[in-house]
Amino acid sequence: MPFKLIITPEMKKKFQSETARHLDDLETMLLRLEENPEDSEAVSSAFRAVHSIKGNSDYLGVKDINTLANGLEELMDDIRAGRVQADAPATAILFEGLDLLRDMNRRVASEDYRESDVTGLVSRIARLKAQASEKGGRPEIRESPGKKVDVAAVFHRSALQQIEYMRESANRILQGDVSEKNRPNILRILKSFHVSANYGGFQAIAALLDEMKQRLEKENDFGKKTAGYLLEKCEELLRLADEIGSREGPSGKTTSPGADAKMDDLFREVRLSPPKIDRIIDVATRMGIAHSRLSYLVEQGRDIREGDCVRDELKRTARQIGRITQELQVGAMALRLASINMIFERLPRIVRDIGLEEGKKVDLALSGADVELDRKVVEQLVDPLIHLVRNAVDHGIESPARRKEKGKPERGAIAVSASHEGNRVVVEVSDDGQGIDPEEIRRTAVEKKMFFKEKIDSMSSGDLLNLLFMPGYTTASCETKVSGRGVGLDIVKNNLKSVGGNVTVSSTPGAETRVRLQVPVSIAMLEVLICEVQNERYAFPMSGILENIKVKNKDLQAIDSARAVAFRGEILGIKRLAEILEIPGDTEEQCGDEDREVPVVVVGFGGKSLGVAVDRIVRSQSIVTKPLQKHFDGIGEFSGAALLGDGDIVLVLDPMALVR
Numbered sequence: 001m002p003f004k005l006i007i008t009p010e011m012k013k014k015f016q017s018e019t020a021r022h023l024d025d026l027e028t029m030l031l032r033l034e035e036n037p038e039d040s041e042a043v044s045s046a047f048r049a050v051h052s053i054k055g056n057s058d059y060l061g062v063k064d065i066n067t068l069a070n071g072l073e074e075l076m077d078d079i080r081a082g083r084v085q086a087d088a089p090a091t092a093i094l095f096e097g098l099d100l101l102r103d104m105n106r107r108v109a110s111e112d113y114r115e116s117d118v119t120g121l122v123s124r125i126a127r128l129k130a131q132a133s134e135k136g137g138r139p140e141i142r143e144s145p146g147k148k149v150d151v152a153a154v155f156h157r158s159a160l161q162q163i164e165y166m167r168e169s170a171n172r173i174l175q176g177d178v179s180e181k182n183r184p185n186i187l188r189i190l191k192s193f194h195v196s197a198n199y200g201g202f203q204a205i206a207a208l209l210d211e212m213k214q215r216l217e218k219e220n221d222f223g224k225k226t227a228g229y230l231l232e233k234c235e236e237l238l239r240l241a242d243e244i245g246s247r248e249g250p251s252g253k254t255t256s257p258g259a260d261a262k263m264d265d266l267f268r269e270v271r272l273s274p275p276k277i278d279r280i281i282d283v284a285t286r287m288g289i290a291h292s293r294l295s296y297l298v299e300q301g302r303d304i305r306e307g308d309c310v311r312d313e314l315k316r317t318a319r320q321i322g323r324i325t326q327e328l329q330v331g332a333m334a335l336r337l338a339s340i341n342m343i344f345e346r347l348p349r350i351v352r353d354i355g356l357e358e359g360k361k362v363d364l365a366l367s368g369a370d371v372e373l374d375r376k377v378v379e380q381l382v383d384p385l386i387h388l389v390r391n392a393v394d395h396g397i398e399s400p401a402r403r404k405e406k407g408k409p410e411r412g413a414i415a416v417s418a419s420h421e422g423n424r425v426v427v428e429v430s431d432d433g434q435g436i437d438p439e440e441i442r443r444t445a446v447e448k449k450m451f452f453k454e455k456i457d458s459m460s461s462g463d464l465l466n467l468l469f470m471p472g473y474t475t476a477s478c479e480t481k482v483s484g485r486g487v488g489l490d491i492v493k494n495n496l497k498s499v500g501g502n503v504t505v506s507s508t509p510g511a512e513t514r515v516r517l518q519v520p521v522s523i524a525m526l527e528v529l530i531c532e533v534q535n536e537r538y539a540f541p542m543s544g545i546l547e548n549i550k551v552k553n554k555d556l557q558a559i560d561s562a563r564a565v566a567f568r569g570e571i572l573g574i575k576r577l578a579e580i581l582e583i584p585g586d587t588e589e590q591c592g593d594e595d596r597e598v599p600v601v602v603v604g605f606g607g608k609s610l611g612v613a614v615d616r617i618v619r620s621q622s623i624v625t626k627p628l629q630k631h632f633d634g635i636g637e638f639s640g641a642a643l644l645g646d647g648d649i650v651l652v653l654d655p656m657a658l659v660r
Contacts, residue, residue: 008172011165012109015060018161019105022049023098024345030094031348037086046094047076052158053101055192061185065104068118071125072097084132093128097121152244155196159205159241162193167234173227183222186230187213205240208233280331333522338378340418340427341369343385347416350386354393361411362397364389368418373425374522380499381427381519384492388429388515389414396433396513406510408432424543425521430514436507438464462608465505469493492517499523500541500625500639502605502656518543526625526642528652531601531614533577534584537650538614539623539642544655546602546609548617554594565611567602574600574611580658581637603655610659625652 029046032039054069072094078084104116169186190213197206212233219226344366355362373381397403397412404410414431438461445456445467459467468489492503492515501519520526520543528539529548549567556563556574563574577583600611623642628635639654 008168009109011060011168014161014164015056015062016105016109018056019053019065019101019108022053023102023105025049026098027349028345030091030098031352033086034091034352040080043076043080043086047073047080050076055158055196056161058188058192062108064115064118065101065108067122068097068101068104071118071122072101075125075129078129078132084129089128093121093124097125155202156241156244158196159193159237159244162189163234163237163241165189166230170227170230170234173222174224178223183216183219187216190216202240202244205237205244208236208240280328280335329525333374333525336375336522337372338375339369340371340373340378340381340425342378343382344369344416344418346382346386347389350389351393351414354390358394359399360393360397361400362393363411363413365413365415366417367415371418371420371425372521373519374499376523377425377499377501377519377521380495380501381517384495384503384517385416385427385429387489387491389416392429392431392433392513396431396435398434420521421518422543423521423527424518427517427519428514429517430512432512435509435511435513436465436468436505437509441465441467465507468505469503497639497654497656500526500543500652500654502544502654504605523625525622526640526652527620528623528642529601529620530618530644530650531577531599532616532618533581533614536583537618537644537648538577539650539652540601540603540612541639541652541655542620544603544605546604549600549602549611550597551600551611551613552594553596553598567611572602572609572611574613576613578615580612603658605656605659608659612658623650623652 026046026049029042029049032042033046036042050069050072054066054073057063057066057069075084075090075094079086079090084090100116100118100121107113166186166189169182169189173182190209194206194209194213197203197209212230215229216222216226347366348364351362351364354360392414393412397414398406398408400410403412412431412433414429416427416429418425418427420426441464442456442459445451445464446453450456450467450470469492470490489503489505496503496517496519499519500523501517503518504516505513506516507513520541526539527542529542529545530537530539532538551565551574555565557565559571564571565574566572598613599615599617600613601617602609602611604610623644625640625642628638628640636657637654638651640652642650642652644650
C-alpha cells in the first residue's frame, strides 16, 4: 500500500540530503571495518551514522527506512558490544542494507513514494544475531584511547536540524496551516530531541525541551499563539546549541572522515563558504557604484564640448567596469567549483565489490582529492573514472595465483591521482597489472575489420593504443558483469571531449597501464587564440598550444607527400587548417611565394605535435564556450562553440583530433 508522506517537500529534501551524507559516512566506515574488524572507531562511527538515519526517519514518519535502519543499528550495537563478529557474513548484510537504504533514499522525495519491503533483510539480521548468540561473541570493542568521539559536534549538528524542522512547522501554522498532524509531528520531534540531549548530558537544553513538551501537550488550540511560543523557544534552543557548537575542535567536524565531503550526486546541496559569498557581494557592490558613476557621466555627456574631460572619465569608468566584471566572473566561477573527492570516495567500494567478485586482492591509493573543478566537469568525469577503475580491476590486475607466478605481490595496486598543470587538471589512473599488449590490439583490429589489414600492420604501438578509444572496441574474450560488451574507452573520450578535455594511454606489457585525463578547471570561460582561415575565424584552446611561429615557404620540406619543417632540433609536420577542415578555395597557391611567412600554431597532444598553418592570427581572448549539439558529434575536429563580442559564432578546435 502506498505510504503517504506527511512532510513538506522542503523537509523531504533536507532529510534526503542529510541521509545521503550519513550513508556516505556509513560506507566509508564499513570499508574500513572490512579491512580491520578490530577498528573500534569505524564501528562507533558506523553506529552513529545509522542511528542518525533511524532518528531522523522516525520523527519524519518514513517507516521502511526507519525499520531497516533500526535493524542495522541493532546489528552494529551487537558488533560494538562484541556479541557479533564483524566477519564476512556480517559485513555482507551491512553492505546490502546500505545499498537498500540508498535506493529508498533516492525515491523518498517523490510524491508517489512506495514503501519497500525490508522484512527479508531484517529477518536475516535477526537470524545472524541469533546464530552469534548461540556460538558466543567475542570481547567487546572499546573506543581506542586518544580517539574519543566529539559528542558536542555530533549533537550540535543534529540539534540545528531539529530546530529548523520545528521552525518550519511553526511558520506553516502562522501561514494558516490547520492540519491535525502538526501537533503529533512537533511532539515527536521534541521527544527525539529530548532523548538526544539527555544522552549527551546537555541538561540546559533537555530542561527547556521538557518545558516545551509539557506546555504543548496541554494546549487544546494548536494555533498561531502556540506557533509564536514555539518560534520564541526555538531561538533559545538555537542559542544554547551554538554554545555547545563552539566547544568543537578547530575543524568543527566529527571523527568520521569524508562525512561532509562525500555526497550522493542525486541529492547534493551546493554549500558556499562565507569568504566566497563575501567576495561576490563586495564585487557586486563595486559594480553598482561604477554603474552609478557611468550613469552620471552619460547624463553629463549631453553637453560634451571639444576638450571636455567627461569623455576621458567615461573611458576610465568603462575600463573600471571591465575590470570589476572580470572579477565578478572569476568569483562566480569559484562558486561553481566542486571537489573531485565527490568521485574519489565512490571508488573504494567499486574496487572492493569487483575484487570480491573476481577473487582478486587490490589496494587502492587516492591522492589529490582536494583538487577543485567546475561542477559540470566533475559530473562528466564520473563515468570515465568509474569505467577506468573497473577496467583496471577486471582487465589489468591479475589473479593472486598469476601474480605470484610472475613474482609480483599477491595484492595488486591501483592509484588514482589529481593535480593541477597550468590552467588544467590532470587525473591519472594507473595499475601494476598485466598491461596492454599492442599486438593483441592489432589482432583484434584485424578480426573486427576496423581498417584495411595493410594500414593496421603499419601502425606503431602508440597508434594501436589509440584504437582503444574507438566505439565497440574490446579485447575481452567473454562477456562479464564488468566488461566485454564492446563499451570501451570511447565513453571516456566522448565525456572528456564534451568539456574540452582529452585522454591518453600508455602501457608496459606485463608491468603497468597508465591512463591520463586532462580537463579544464572551468568550462564557463576558456582562454583561446582566435585565428582566421578563408575569412572565417576559429579558436585554438590555449591549453593545447605549444607555441606560435612563422615559417617561410622556402623552409618547408616535402616528406612522403607531406610538409614539414625543422623545429627545435626535430621534424615538425605542417598542415594547413583549410586542408584539415576541407574548406573550399584552399590557399595552396600562396605557397608559391617562397619568402612569404605563414603563421603556424603548434599544437600538442599525447607527446605528439603538429604545426597548423593559418592565414592570420587575430588575437587571444577569453570566451564562454558551449557544447555542440548531438548532430555535430561526427565532426571530430571541433569541441565546442562560442559567441564573440561582434555577434559572430566561432568554432573551438580540438587539439587531440588535429594531432591525430
